[in-house]
Amino acid sequence: xxxxxxxxxxxxxxxxxxxxxxxxxxxxxxxxxxxxxxxxxxxxxxxxxxxxxxxxxxxxxxxxxxxxxxxxxxxxxxxxxxxxxxxxxxxxxxxxxxxxxxxxxxxxxxxxxxxxxxxxxxxxxxxxxxxxxxxxxxxxxxxxxxxxxxxxxxxxxxxxxxxxxxxxxxxxxxxxxxxxxxxxxxxxxxxxxxxxxxxxxxxxxxxxxxxxxxxxxxxxxxxxxxxxxxxxxxxxxxxxxxxxxxxxxxxxxxxxxxxxxxxxxxxxxxxxxxxxxxxxxxxxxxxxxxxxxxxxxxxxxxxxxxxxxxxxxxxxxxxxxxxxxxxxxxxxxxxxxxxxxxxxxxxxxxxxxxxxxxxxxxxxxxxxxxxxxxxxxxxxxxxxxxxxxxxxxx
Amino acid sequence: xxxxxxxxxxxxxxxxxxxxxxxxxxxxxxxxxxxxxxxxxxxxxxxxxxxxxxxxxxxxxxxxxxxxxxxxxxxxxxxxxxxxxxxxxxxxxxxxxxxxxxxxxxxxxxxxxxxxxxxxxxxxxxxxxxxxxxxxxxxxxxxxxxxxxxxxxxxxxxxxxxxxxxxxxxxxxxxxxxxxxxxxxxxxxxxxxxxxxxxxxxxxxxxxxxxxxxxxxxxxxxxxxxxxxxxxxxxxxxxxxxxxxxxxxxxxxxxxxxxxx
Numbered sequence: 258x259x260x261x262x263x264x265x266x267x268x269x270x271x272x273x274x275x276x277x278x279x280x281x282x283x284x285x286x287x288x289x290x291x292x293x294x295x296x297x298x299x300x301x302x303x304x305x306x307x308x309x310x311x312x313x314x315x316x317x318x319x320x321x322x323x324x325x326x327x328x329x330x331x332x333x334x335x336x337x338x339x340x341x342x343x344x345x346x347x348x349x350x351x352x353x354x355x356x357x358x359x360x361x362x363x364x365x366x367x368x369x370x371x372x373x374x375x376x377x378x379x380x381x382x383x384x385x386x387x388x389x390x391x392x393x394x395x396x397x398x399x400x401x402x403x404x405x406x407x408x409x410x411x412x413x414x415x416x417x418x419x420x421x422x423x424x425x426x427x428x429x430x431x432x433x434x435x436x437x438x439x440x441x442x443x444x445x446x447x448x449x450x451x452x453x454x455x456x457x458x459x460x461x462x463x464x465x466x467x468x469x470x471x472x473x474x475x476x477x478x479x480x481x482x483x484x485x486x487x488x489x490x491x492x493x494x495x496x497x498x499x500x501x502x503x504x505x506x507x508x509x510x511x512x513x514x515x516x517x518x519x520x521x522x523x524x525x526x527x528x529x530x531x532x533x534x535x536x537x538x539x540x541x542x543x544x545x546x547x548x549x550x551x552x553x554x555x556x557x558x559x560x561x562x563x564x565x566x567x568x569x570x571x572x573x574x575x576x577x578x579x580x581x582x583x584x585x586x587x588x589x590x591x592x593x594x595x596x597x598x599x600x601x602x603x604x605x606x607x608x609x610x611x612x613x614x615x616x617x618x619x620x621x622x623x624x625x626x627x628x629x630x631x632x633x634x635x636x637x638x639x640x641x642x643x644x645x646x647x648x649x650x651x
Numbered sequence: 652x653x654x655x656x657x658x659x660x661x662x663x664x665x666x667x668x669x670x671x672x673x674x675x676x677x678x679x680x681x682x683x684x685x686x687x688x689x690x691x692x693x694x695x696x697x698x699x700x701x702x703x704x705x706x707x708x709x710x711x712x713x714x715x716x717x718x719x720x721x722x723x724x725x726x727x728x729x730x731x732x733x734x735x736x737x738x739x740x741x742x743x744x745x746x747x748x749x750x751x752x753x754x755x756x757x758x759x760x761x762x763x764x765x766x767x768x769x770x771x772x773x774x775x776x777x778x779x780x781x782x783x784x785x786x787x788x789x790x791x792x793x794x795x796x797x798x799x800x801x802x803x804x805x806x807x808x809x810x811x812x813x814x815x816x817x818x819x820x821x822x823x824x825x826x827x828x829x830x831x832x833x834x835x836x837x838x839x840x841x842x843x844x845x846x847x848x849x850x851x852x853x854x855x856x857x858x859x860x861x862x863x864x865x866x867x868x869x870x871x872x873x874x875x876x877x878x879x880x881x882x883x884x885x886x887x888x889x890x891x892x893x894x895x896x897x898x899x900x901x902x903x904x905x906x907x908x909x910x911x912x
Contacts, residue, residue, distance in 0.1 A: 268775050268781055269780060270749055270777060270778075270781055270783060271775060271776060271778060272704070272705050272775055272778070272799070272801070272803035273778050273779075273798075273799045273800065273801045273803075273804060273807075273811075273822065274802070274804075274822060274825060274826075275803075276778045276779075276780075276801075276803075276804070276807060277803050277804065277805060277806075278803065278805060307821065355720075358706065358759075366843065368653050416711060417701065417702060417715075418710075421772060422702065423702075426702050426704050429704045430704060430705075430707075430826070430827045433705070433826050433827060434804065434825050434826035434827065435825065435826075436825070517666070531753075532750050532752050532753060532754060533749045533750050533776075534750050535702075535704075536776075543754065545748070545754070546723055546724055546751055546755070547700075547750040547751035547752075547753060547754030547755065548700065548701040548718065548751070549701045549702050549750070
């Protein structure tokens, strides 16, 4: 199968029960992506509802403090619902509606994708159920309540490691039980084809805008674009339009948790090996017997043992570079950005900020770097306080 | 077709599944023996996986118990080899997710399967389109790939059935594995569609647990597959499930046979 492959990665490794549905989804997506009316409706939603285009902000204080490249932040945190997740969700839910579906389900890690899905479902009158690992419902309790306020039912998943991977398992099991009226709004550039392609396309608005904005502001392309990678949707969206621009470095920051050489990390490129899981061939953290490893990160959104197949391919070809960032580095970056620029970003995005803090000075002051600030950090404040041993009362 | 699989379906067949290594690998060997003595014609040995996305809660829990008890592929190969020595005529197939096979190396895996006397393999997360992951080595070592056909397969039945090997696994219901009190799918018409394109035996699985269901679906197809009900018994009786499994297999096999030829 040529379709849905990125080099050796990708594919459609799913139960037979889902095959006709996934083929239908492929056909519908091929149709709607070129459909003028669909694109106009989606553009309107992105503009009027999500608040696009998102700002490209020159982080002047950070630039001066670090002493190297000019640093720009692509402010996906300013989107409605507070992260880049809304870009993909509006596209998928709008399409699901046109396909005649009346119900959407989704997995969520940090809760950002769940909140975005619940939001779009409320807006477009769809029934909505979210699957979230029990561990994550505990560390992101505020987002659980947000989803409930939006009318969604949140199922706490108690199987396996009770995190994002298990939420995906449960969402898939639910989808197999009810494909007729239900669309599974996968939140990242992962899973079986056409999801990696479709989610990438819906997220590619990030990179498209960023490119136009930087050309307008600087008159040239950035030296590097940097984004965090769990499954990899904000990074893929940021990278995609720059892939052809060979001089632009593409840097993905994965979660090294307590360190890549400890058992507690989620650094798939650093530690993973080729495997087949969650519908795709890609790199996964796993043991010698092909059992998927329990992974860890302070960031619920990056706490996933795999990576989208197109990222795996960009890694294979050397086009993109993937670097591990520890909890400690991410938390430091979270605090640094808050104090330096007055921006509290998601702890996921703080992984990208951390890499730039470490490397900005390696660039010339004539260069610029764009960081994808994928989400805002309100949801993480309690977890950061816990990490620092500070007792706060909510 | 593997002679053992062909022989298993000479009469209406009772196909019994259990997860290897649950509660221990030694108990699996004993339990497989009791199921065969009770009347099971085919044994599906489940290779435990950390994330079995096609399984309901009962088999998920068995996967976890097995992995926690330290089950691994080498132990499962030894288990299978022992069963094969003791029961030279019973068909044995593996049910596994694709990743353990992929990680082990498909060629090595199927070579091992042939050495220890496995007849077939079922891979719930490998649809027709992705068969090339294992088709060549499976063929090279004579291991038959058992395909699943679901209530949603419709126009896909032709291509799947035409290239089917071993037996055809008809998925009775939408969703994951697990006991169901009622199966609403029109199994008769799926079997009819399958028969148009294949003369392979067809067995119905997913949700079947009672003798009445075994009789009903054996009448429509060539046999039934039971997993969760067996695994539930193992969960319930732990190390002492042998007699219950024997009695259950006997009852289910009789129910299958009562459906006629």
